[in-house]
Amino acid sequence: MNEWAAKDPISNFKEFLQEKNILTEEIDNEYINEIKVEIDENLQLAFEEEVVISSTSEELNDVYQEFEFQHFEENYETENIRFIDAIAEGLKQSMQKHEDLVLMGQDIADYGGVFKITENSLTDFGKDRVRNTPICESGIVATAMGLSINGVKSMVEMQFADFVSSGFNPIVNYLAKIHYRWNQQADVVIRMPCGAGVQAGPFHSQTNEAWFTKTPGLKVVYPAFPKDAKGLLNTAFNDPNPVLFFEHKALYRSIRQEVPTNYYTIPFGKAAFLQEGNEVSIVTYGAAVHWAMEALLEFPNLSVDLIDLRTLQPLDIETVFNSVKKTGRVLIINEDSIFGSIASDIAAQIAEECFEYLDAPIKRLGSMETPIPFTKNLEDQYLPKNRINEKLKELMAY
Amino acid sequence: MKPATTEFTTIKYPDTKLSDSTLLKLYRGMLKPRLIEEKMLILLRQGRISKWFSGIGQEAISIGVTMAMQEDEYILPMHRNLGVFTAREIPLYRLFSQWQGKANGFTKGRDRSFHFGTQEYKIVGMISHLGPQLGVADGIALAHKLKNENKLTAVFTGEGGTSEGDFHEALNIASVWDLPVLFCVENNGYGLSTPTTEQYRCKNIMDRGIGYGMEAHQIDGNNILEVFTKVSEIAESVRKNPRPVLLEFITFRMRGHEEASGTKYVPQD
Numbered sequence: 001m002n003e004w005a006a007k008d009p010i011s012n013f014k015e016f017l018q019e020k021n022i023l024t025e026e027i028d029n030e031y032i033n034e035i036k037v038e039i040d041e042n043l044q045l046a047f048e049e050e051v052v053i054s055s056t057s058e059e060l061n062d063v064y065q066e067f068e069f070q071h072f073e074e075n076y077e078t079e080n081i082r083f084i085d086a087i088a089e090g091l092k093q094s095m096q097k098h099e100d101l102v103l104m105g106q107d108i109a110d111y112g113g114v115f116k117i118t119e120n121s122l123t124d125f126g127k128d129r130v131r132n133t134p135i136c137e138s139g140i141v142a143t144a145m146g147l148s149i150n151g152v153k154s155m156v157e158m159q160f161a162d163f164v165s166s167g168f169n170p171i172v173n174y175l176a177k178i179h180y181r182w183n184q185q186a187d188v189v190i191r192m193p194c195g196a197g198v199q200a201g202p203f204h205s206q207t208n209e210a211w212f213t214k215t216p217g218l219k220v221v222y223p224a225f226p227k228d229a230k231g232l233l234n235t236a237f238n239d240p241n242p243v244l245f246f247e248h249k250a251l252y253r254s255i256r257q258e259v260p261t262n263y264y265t266i267p268f269g270k271a272a273f274l275q276e277g278n279e280v281s282i283v284t285y286g287a288a289v290h291w292a293m294e295a296l297l298e299f300p301n302l303s304v305d306l307i308d309l310r311t312l313q314p315l316d317i318e319t320v321f322n323s324v325k326k327t328g329r330v331l332i333i334n335e336d337s338i339f340g341s342i343a344s345d346i347a348a349q350i351a352e353e354c355f356e357y358l359d360a361p362i363k364r365l366g367s368m369e370t371p372i373p374f375t376k377n378l379e380d381q382y383l384p385k386n387r388i389n390e391k392l393k394e395l396m397a398y
Numbered sequence: 399m400k401p402a403t404t405e406f407t408t409i410k411y412p413d414t415k416l417s418d419s420t421l422l423k424l425y426r427g428m429l430k431p432r433l434i435e436e437k438m439l440i441l442l443r444q445g446r447i448s449k450w451f452s453g454i455g456q457e458a459i460s461i462g463v464t465m466a467m468q469e470d471e472y473i474l475p476m477h478r479n480l481g482v483f484t485a486r487e488i489p490l491y492r493l494f495s496q497w498q499g500k501a502n503g504f505t506k507g508r509d510r511s512f513h514f515g516t517q518e519y520k521i522v523g524m525i526s527h528l529g530p531q532l533g534v535a536d537g538i539a540l541a542h543k544l545k546n547e548n549k550l551t552a553v554f555t556g557e558g559g560t561s562e563g564d565f566h567e568a569l570n571i572a573s574v575w576d577l578p579v580l581f582c583v584e585n586n587g588y589g590l591s592t593p594t595t596e597q598y599r600c601k602n603i604m605d606r607g608i609g610y611g612m613e614a615h616q617i618d619g620n621n622i623l624e625v626f627t628k629v630s631e632i633a634e635s636v637r638k639n640p641r642p643v644l645l646e647f648i649t650f651r652m653r654g655h656e657e658a659s660g661t662k663y664v665p666q667d
Contacts, residue, residue, distance in 0.1 A: 004650035007456035046494035052507035139567025146537020
């Protein structure tokens, strides 16, 4: 301590300046007095200032940067393309629309990404805007944050959504909280190839959207169809808030749809009806939407409201409530294991808001409470897909 | 303010061509955060403020680095870099208001102490996890590079922060992308109470530069003239030839991690 006290940067420099006759005791005292007056005056101002008062609505409003959705209409020209092609098309059109948008991810440049979504991006947009990164999720998410602070929009591709855990800290603590803290936007889209059903084992199969819906400040999108995927991805790039964009890998090459060829947008927070009926509501999203549609083939006479949530934050809970109030029965399906899942939270909200309309207990269906197994038999057993019929019968029999 | 014993006085100031007014500006620049801190310690003892992270003894680094930067270049300070905030001439009442959680601060009472950023003064404060801001500096620097602006970004961490994975990731990214970032490590010998021998085993933090293929310098962090002239020189060179540079500032903090923790873990001699 004594040795370092002797190395005090200020007293030593003062002595040095005095020896050189640059600083006099007089000037020094003048500095000290000026600064002390400045401190006292400013402290006075701060002490006199009222304690901060805010309303709950003001607090909630500042969690996200204000974003006015701009609707770009779909044109009539369509093409029958796969889910993965729709993502690639949205990405390309957004790159054209936002001339500063930068893509970052592992192996996304020359190699085109492990799913080939950015296959032609390097040729189309050059290596400044299409950037291979080292293997470091946390550092790259933080880099995306820095780009946004300095006015540049970016996308981070997680090679697999599972790996986001290595970048979890900056997402939930930096991107999610920065607007509320000091009014700075985090204009970042994080693409999340996720989901099971492809025999990829515990670290390439997770659907971890609930890790993020738990954290205020993030938007979470989870489309089930090519057309929605493209329109929602375009909106994600227009929205200045951090967006986690989930893409189910099993849908990439298995689901096709007529998709408008032009640049169009779909608003966040609007669920879609795939079927309308009045006996039961089925609420779901992602790959589970397709499982539900398949299961319903076994119930040709059942009149069902089938709701695809499409975005989880913002969540179109009003549509769910209205449907449940009409049907009186509801089954919520998600691919994630059920404890602490989206389905559980929606069930809780329905219980609070629609209790008097219910003719049967709310049913939730999700995966088993285990890690995701590799081999097909085990994975099939893990996933809720083959339990939908049974659950639905149970619900209708009540 | 003159130290009690002078025989340890070892700061050798280099010959510089700096004008008298610049020298005085550096001196006054260091004096201001010191006097603010002394006032804060009094208020703390009076119970009028709740918490304080002292940077006493480390002023030369904040002031030297900030004055070597251009006004529109981003700085990402830590909680001991009051000098960065005062050198950027943030009105003091706004800082005091911020620390008291009031509306004239920068976070509407939502975050405390130095945990804020301001585009107005091109300062991006830390989050408590220390590490992420190093990568944020990479992003800011990348944006400058993509916009063809010859600007650099300075980011601070302590020797404790270098143990985090984010330190490695950020330096590695900056290195492979040739990002104009000054990684300023203030080595004050203690991460809260943990001495450097329990923090890392390389001889110098600077030596890590080799592992990243990155230029690195060790600077006497208590010598304002060495800090200011060396950083000015490096900054000018980085603006012309964008690249990351690792700077290890050797220093010491005279007070505890925060005022409640004291300094019992530091030997008196």
